[in-house]
Amino acid sequence: MSRHGNVNRGFTLIEVLVTTVLVGLAVVGVLTAIRAVGVTETRVQTADLLQRLAAEKLNDLRLLPDPGQAAAGGDFADRGYPDVTWELAVEQTDSDALVRVTVTASRAGASQELTTLMYLRPSTGAAGGAPEGTAP
Numbered sequence: 001m002s003r004h005g006n007v008n009r010g011f012t013l014i015e016v017l018v019t020t021v022l023v024g025l026a027v028v029g030v031l032t033a034i035r036a037v038g039v040t041e042t043r044v045q046t047a048d049l050l051q052r053l054a055a056e057k058l059n060d061l062r063l064l065p066d067p068g069q070a071a072a073g074g075d076f077a078d079r080g081y082p083d084v085t086w087e088l089a090v091e092q093t094d095s096d097a098l099v100r101v102t103v104t105a106s107r108a109g110a111s112q113e114l115t116t117l118m119y120l121r122p123s124t125g126a127a128g129g130a131p132e133g134t135a136p
Helices: 013-062
Strands: 073-076 080-093 099-108 110-119
Touching: 013 080, 013 099, 013 110
Parallel strands: none
Antiparallel strands: 073 080, 080 099, 099 110
């Protein structure tokens, strides 16, 4: 028999502790990554909602002869989102017939802004001469 005939081939306590710590760190890392994906998904869904609502508000403003006469802000309670607010900014461009319209939709610190140019329809009325097709 050799001097080392009674060799114990199991794991030492230190090896088990090191393995447990490494597995624990891996689990924490995976859980953190899953949470980050969830937070990112929530942000993306919120951004999508805000973009959609801002686009709807811009479409509503297209129906007006002059979007500058609309309210400067409000909420989307009529669409089921009372916690989402909107603000309107209308700026004149170099052309008298075009304005730059910006709608910003906001919710809980997140916001999305959409900007477009809108054509101002000429006013029809007695304030400037004879109607089209008549002699002055």
